[in-house]
Amino acid sequence: MSVIELTINDRSVRGDVESRVHLGDFLRDTQNLTGTHLGCEHGVCGACTVLVDGEPVRSCITFAVACDQQKVRTIEGFDDDELMKRLRRSFSIHHGLQCGYCTPGMLITARDIVRRFPDADEARIRLELSGNLCRCTGYMGIVAAIRAVLAELKENPISEVSVARAIVGDATTSTRAFQTFAAAPAGAPQAPVAASTASTDQPAAQRKGWTAIDDSFVVPFPLDKVWAFMGDLPSVTSCLPGAELVEHDGESVKGKIAIKFGPMSANFAGAARLERDDAAHRAVMRGAGQDNISRSRANGDVTYALSSEDDGEKTRVAVTLEYMLQGPLAQFSRSGLVKDFVRRMIADFGTRITAQLGGSARPEAALSASSKFNAGSLVWSVIWGRIRQLFGKGD
Ligand code: FES
Numbered sequence: 001m002s003v004i005e006l007t008i009n010d011r012s013v014r015g016d017v018e019s020r021v022h023l024g025d026f027l028r029d030t031q032n033l034t035g036t037h038l039g040c041e042h043g044v045c046g047a048c049t050v051l052v053d054g055e056p057v058r059s060c061i062t063f064a065v066a067c068d069q070q071k072v073r074t075i076e077g078f079d080d081d082e083l084m085k086r087l088r089r090s091f092s093i094h095h096g097l098q099c100g101y102c103t104p105g106m107l108i109t110a111r112d113i114v115r116r117f118p119d120a121d122e123a124r125i126r127l128e129l130s131g132n133l134c135r136c137t138g139y140m141g142i143v144a145a146i147r148a149v150l151a152e153l154k155e156n157p158i159s160e161v162s163v164a165r166a167i168v169g170d171a172t173t174s175t176r177a178f179q180t181f182a183a184a185p186a187g188a189p190q191a192p193v194a195a196s197t198a199s200t201d202q203p204a205a206q207r208k209g210w211t212a213i214d215d216s217f218v219v220p221f222p223l224d225k226v227w228a229f230m231g232d233l234p235s236v237t238s239c240l241p242g243a244e245l246v247e248h249d250g251e252s253v254k255g256k257i258a259i260k261f262g263p264m265s266a267n268f269a270g271a272a273r274l275e276r277d278d279a280a281h282r283a284v285m286r287g288a289g290q291d292n293i294s295r296s297r298a299n300g301d302v303t304y305a306l307s308s309e310d311d312g313e314k315t316r317v318a319v320t321l322e323y324m325l326q327g328p329l330a331q332f333s334r335s336g337l338v339k340d341f342v343r344r345m346i347a348d349f350g351t352r353i354t355a356q357l358g359g360s361a362r363p364e365a366a367l368s369a370s371s372k373f374n375a376g377s378l379v380w381s382v383i384w385g386r387i388r389q390l391f392g393k394g395d
C-alpha cells in the first residue's frame with residue numbers, strides 16, 4: 001500500500017492505494033467519480049479517458065501510483081469549462097450519444113481535438129477520434145457535433161482555447177513534416193524523398209505538436225570506437241529490438257520496427273536519413289513511417305552526441321528523441337508512462353551497444369523480421385521504477 005497525493009478536479013487528494021490499482025478504479029471506487037467509465041480495461045476503447053497534467057490518458061492502463069503529484073481532471077471537472085459546455089450542448093443537438101457509455105471519454109477526446117486542430121475536417125476528426133469506440137451512434141452525430149463546435153469557435157472564439165492553441169500549435173499544420181519521407185505501404189520498399197529543412201532544423205520545443213525526450217548512457221569504450229560503431233547502420237539497428245533494416249546506403253535507410261505496448265501493437269515501416277558531423281561527434285537520424293495496423297503515422301528525429309569521460313576510457317552518449325505521432329496511436333504518445341517507456345528503450349539500447357562493442361554476438365531477436373519489441377518486461381520495469389521513485393529509492 002502506498003500513499004499518493006494528487007490534485008483531482010482542482011481538489012487536493014491524499015489516498016492509500018495498492019500498487020496494482022489503476023487510476024480508473026481509484027477515481028471510481030475511492031473518489032466516487034463514476035463519470036469515468038470503464039469499458040475494455042485494456043486501453044482500447046477510450047471510455048476511461050481523463051486528463052493527467054492536461055494530456056488525455058487512459059485511466060484503465062495508468063496506475064494510480066504513477067499519478068502521484070500530478071493533476072487529474074475527470075469529466076466531472078469540466079462544469080466551468082466553456083469549451084466543454086459547447087461540446088456537451090453540441091453532442092445533444094447532433095445526437096452524438098445514445099446510451100452515453102462512451103460519452104465521457106468521447107467528450108474529453110473531442111475537447112482535445114478541438115484545441116489542437118482548429119481546421120480539422122471530417123477525415124481528420126475521424127482519424128483523431130479513432131481511439132474512442134462507440135457501439136451506438138455510428139459516429140455520425142459525434143463527428144457532426146465536433147465540427148459544429150469548431151465552426152462556432154471561428155464565429156465566437158473562447159480566449160482560453162486561443163491561448164491553448166498558441167501553446168500547443170495547430171497539429172494539422174505539422175502534417176508537412178510527414179512529407180519528409182514517404183511512408184512505405186505494407187510490405188513494399190520505398191524511396192526517401194528530399195528532406196524539408198524548414199521544419200526539421202527546428203528543435204522539437206519549437207515544432208508544434210512534437211514531444212522531446214532527453215537521456216544519456218555511458219559505454220565503457222573510447223569515443224572513436226563508439227563513433228565508428230554508431231555509423232554502422234546494420235550494427236546499430238541490431239541493437240534495437242524489433243527493428244529490421246530493409247536496405248541502406250550508408251546515409252539513407254529503409255526499415256521496419258514492431259512494437260507491442262500492452263494491448264497495442266504497431267508495425268512501423270518507413271525511411272530515415274543519417275546526418276553525421278564527424279568533427280563534433282554528433283549525428284541526427286531523421287525518419288518517418290506509418291503503422292500498417294492502425295494507419296498511425298510517426299515522424300521522428302534521433303540526435304546523439306558523444307563525449308569522452310574518465311580520461312577517454314568511457315563515452316557518454318547523449319540521446320534526444322523527438323517525435324510526433326498522428327492517428328489512433330497519438331493518444332498514447334504523450335502520457336508519462338510512454339515517455340518513461342521510451343527512456344527505458346534508450347537505456348536498453350545502451351546496454352546492447354555495450355554488449356556488441358564488447359564482442360557479444362548480435363542479439364538474434366533483433367535480426368529477425370518477425371521479432372516484435374514486446375514491451376511487456378520494459379513496461380513492468382517502468383512501473384517498478386515509478387514505484388521505487390515513490391518510495392524515494394530512485395530507479
Ligand atoms: S476502459 Fe480504458 S480504454 Fe477501454
Ligand code: FES
Pocket residue numbers: 096097098099100101102103133134135136137
Ligand atoms: S453512445 Fe453508447 S457507446 Fe457510445
